[in-house]
Amino acid sequence: MGKLGAWTVRFSDRLSEIGSRIETTLDDLLSEKLLSQEIGRPPQLLNAMRYSSLGGGKRLRPFLFVESAALCGADGQCPGVFRAAAALEMIHCYSLVHDDLPAMDDDDLRRGKPTTHKAFDEATAILAGDGLLTYAFDVMADPATHDDPRIRADLTLGLARASGHGGMAGGQILDLTAEGKALSAEDITTLQAMKTGALIRFGCEGGAVYAGASAEEQTRLKTFGEIIGRAFQLADDLLDVTASEADMGKKTGKDAEQGKATLVGLYGMDESRRRLENLVGDARRVLEPHGERASILIEAAEFIAERTY
């Protein structure tokens, strides 16, 4: 694979540092402690929500949120920014739980452990997903997340729009109904922009919103997010062809097996890699106005394109 640039120790350290604070934040949010207006926290649901969200994943979306917020002037250490980023991660986790269900992608393995409906049962998995999805908006709208109610409402709106029928959930139905169909590059691009792109875009744009960034900065981060979302999906499709199940902690080679149209299938491996390099170049250029301060997000773009798991 072409040299896309290399991320530094500083990047990997920061990725795991943010990942570990997200873990702590999720653990705390999903503790037994009741919040106002909550009548109970049934352990059989809480445990499934914990199982579905703790102890796994690179926490890439929260990383983008926190770093985008920091780039735009927020305090990248404040608890509120980690709450907002954890809310975003809850949406990602819920989507994995529901996507893995027998009626959807029917997967038994996720991040190297049994999927939620395998570890619990289908009803519990559906409700754990519903619970995480709902809790994401609870956390986002809570005054503990940000002092400014306008920012809380904007974040809630942005997260909902990225996740719902017009974003992630809509992308999932396109994906389910696309199996075995010949899609154009444009169809695939739209599907992927919805299914995975929208939430990655929100990670970047939402961070800027959290920081109270100018409209210009928000647009810049949004564009950056769109580009790296496309890079993420292209890299993912390449990995589905090349990586082993042991590397990925989930089933690979599924795209071809299910007759799923991907850009890699349309362009071939070499052209796909070339396009991936171009996307990383585009991502770099978008953040040029931020100079050296944007280097960690640039490294994130490189990481996304080069990742092997």
Added chain:
Amino acid sequence: MGKLGAWTVRFSDRLSEIGSRIETTLDDLLSEKLLSQEIGRPPQLLNAMRYSSLGGGKRLRPFLFVESAALCGADGQCPGVFRAAAALEMIHCYSLVHDDLPAMDDDDLRRGKPTTHKAFDEATAILAGDGLLTYAFDVMADPATHDDPRIRADLTLGLARASGHGGMAGGQILDLTAEGKALSAEDITTLQAMKTGALIRFGCEGGAVYAGASAEEQTRLKTFGEIIGRAFQLADDLLDVTASEADMGKKTGKDAEQGKATLVGLYGMDESRRRLENLVGDARRVLEPHGERASILIEAAEFIAERTY
């Protein structure tokens, strides 16, 4: 059944008037028109979301929302209050779709028509539920719903807390795991307060929040909502024993069949009816400070207790 008082033509007219405006609002919100940040509205998902939310139900929760808002001084005709009330109804509709799934209550019939997973398929039903749940928060947080971002954020938070693991979704898992178990009256009351009570309570309390009501008024409407939530469930359990499937448009007699513990099972029919009358009396007393202006909500309490479908 004991005389609980009778609702007037004014009440039935207002119930159907609000129901019809909720229908129009949902129809508009679920049209093909793309909103900002939405990448697409895949028809196969949009149609299932429409099927799951349009053309059915008494729209009781939105009615409570609009009338509570009006009682606390909001303009009960403004489009924003109907948007907020429609968001609440989306949550109710999503919960029906997911509760009806084969892995949950496995129902084929809802409001006299095939359940969403029967009319479409399971994957589509799961995603339609996810889509409605997500869109509810989108609509609630949207500036078109209320000018004041603090109120939008508060409504979002309240709706999420009533719907999630600490409210409705938590109640559903308690319900699923309670089948065949002997529950105490306290257990059943908690289960029902979560599963159905929380959303009815939010209908009343949320209306007060929408209107920017004082803390005292908000508490009063919240208490009223809790009481009529209990009345609703008691009436529902009575109906499950006495009503026919044709009246209800769904399967009845399920509680006994599934060995589901209800208060009616514990108290018997006569004592349950007496308790229902008491709840209506309590509901009346809570709203006494509002005088005649509260009469339509009082009639709603009577309607809830006396309804036969």
